[in-house]
Amino acid sequence: MTLLLDGEQVMGKNLKITANLRIEADDMSGQTSNTDTAHKGFKPKTLAVTLMIPFVDSAQLRTLMRLAEATAGGGQLKMYRIVNDTAAAFGIREVQFSDGVSAREADTQAAWLVQFTLSEKASNPEKVEQRRAANGVSAQSAPGQAVGGSANAAGTGADQELSGFEKTLKKLDDYLAPQA
Template structure:
């Protein structure tokens, strides 16, 4: 199995890629034994990668760290195009390094056991959610009266009655502006 990030092969032995899709939900049972859950959406898919790099292939470790530490012009993490069978099966196309990179020395081998996580960015569900129109908000009113009615004694819709606080602010505004004498 191979893993390519922007066309550059991640070198190492025993490469294993584990894909994860986290589905968020919230318990709606309160203090009851009800099993209802509220779906809160899909979180970005992640690829957990593990591999072994022999000490003699130190350049491979240096190259991997260079990929992990790469940043874009604004200081954000570099966004990589990923090529891997598992990533393709999960529909992951673009990733960035997340949650760090760890390397420990193998007990009986002269090699590092390396693990890192790649997190999906700019996924199809994310793009769809960004294009989706916002939910329309309906005007709310008290029972028995239409929105905009009630509380207005003047009967004129152009000059609605102000609250006490708004009247005080109006007087202060006029005083500061010099249009009212004290």
């Protein structure tokens, strides 16, 4: 199996890649035994990579670390075009390193056991979500006036319909506190 990131081969022995697609859902059962869930979307696909790099090939580990630490403009992690059969089968084209890179010494061999995760960028669900028209927000109002406002806040209260009692109170208010 081959793993290429922007055309640069990730070298190592026993390369194993596990692809994951996380589907977010919330339990809607409350305190019942109902099995209803609310679908909350698809999260980016990930590729968990494990491989072994012999101690004598330490340059391979340095190359992998250089790829993992690479940044693009603005200090963001570099995005890589990926070539791998598992990634292609999952529809993954662009990835970034995520969740760190670990290398531990093997128990019985003179080698590092290396693990890292590549996370999909610009996934198909993400592109679909961005193309989807945003839900319009309609203005909400309730009867009455805004908190902290007064009937005469806009200069004149002519745009509001007052009941007979409110008209009497307004006349009294205007008499006691005339507008300057």
